Amino acid sequence: MRRLNLFPILGAFLITSLGAPSAFAKDPIRIGLNNWAEAIAVSHMWQQVLEEKGYEVELKTVEKAILYTGLSTDAIDLALEIWMPTTDAAYYDRFKEDIDLHESWYHGARLGLVVPAYMGIGSIEDLKDKAATFGDGRSSDGIVGIEAGSSLMEMTEQAIKAYGLDYNLMISSEVAMISALDRAYRQEKPVVVTLWSPHWVFAKYDLKYLEDPRNAYGAADDIHFMSRKGFGEEYPEVLDWLNAWDMGDDSLGSLMAEVNEASSPEEGARTWIAANRPLVDGWLESQASAQK
CATH class of the missing domain: 3.40.190.10 (Periplasmic binding protein-like II)
Known part of the structure; x- marks a missing residue:
């Protein structure tokens, strides 16, 4: 009975297998x-x-x-x-x-409510009874948030309750929030946004966090x-x-x-x-x- 030489067959198999992109990758x-x-x-x-x-x-x-x-x-x-x-x-x-x-x-790292430095307020408590200053919540002069479901938005909803603020929190996006901030900043209009550090906007604009004496946003x-x-x-x-x-x-x-x-x-x-x-x-x- 003639013996079959398996080495060429095995060699071809190994070359084919190892050369296949997904074989062992x-x-x-x-x-x-x-x-x-x-x-x-x-x-x-x-x-x-x-x-x-x-x-x-x-x-x-x-x-x-x-x-x-x-x-x-x-x-x-x-x-x-x-x-x-x-x-x-x-x-x-x-x-x-x-x-x-x-x-x-x-x-x-930090997050909270942020305003331009030219605004004469320093604490979230200073926002109380000033909702009219920021419009009706449908313009860029409101509390401008980011995406729904984010931890920052959930914390901001709790902050609004904790401080008894009569404000609407606008669901938005990071891009839209920065656009609203930029638009108000260039005209020196009042605006409050949800923001976090680190973020490049703090290098571009003169901004400040509003103090959070009730610790609605927690520690760093x-x-x-x-x-x-x-x-x-x-x-x-x-x-x-x-x-x-x-x-x-x-x-x-x-x-x-x-x-x-x-x-x-x-x-x-x-x-x-x-x-x-x-x-x-x-x-x-x-x-x-x-x-x-």
Whole structure:
């Protein structure tokens, strides 16, 4: 009986299998982000950095509730902007058994009601009985909010109740809110908006937070990143880089400004990385240095 030489067959099989794009390749890393300026900026930055390292990365813009659901069901791998211990506490408490909370990369984040510095008020309490000054809630001279369902909007609804304010909170978007702020600012008209720090608008306009003596918005937060369960075991190198990541007002502010002013977030992130290569390389090299 003639023996069959299997080596050419096995060789052809291995070449075909290994050459197939999806045979052993990992799925793209899916980064979920809500439509806030700093989330857009850092998500595009990390997409660029990880793609430089050979990873495929997909960005998925979703609302905050869907972001947490996606992490808990493995539909999303990473979320780079999680405010703790206050702003995202309700979402985190609901999903904490199914997601991993990691290191903070920005310290002292804040949110609340913001007005131009030229306005002669300093506290949320000063808004009481002045609703007529800000129009009827249908113009840009009202309390201009962002997307419905965000933690900031929920806190602002509670603040309106806590301070007994006779104001309508307008559901809007970050872009529309900034447009209303810009329009009022250029005419030196009164305007109150829901805002947060870090944000590039504080570099462009002279603004101030209204004091919050009743602590409706809570204490300052830190910004963390989260991952789905098991991400660190599958991508240990990426997790090490993210744990080494740290930004302050100058570095994050410059990134946000670059992304905002560029023709696209991708271009802005790419330009910022090129100008801040030592900082970025420090995140990527810190774990390797620690292991030596």
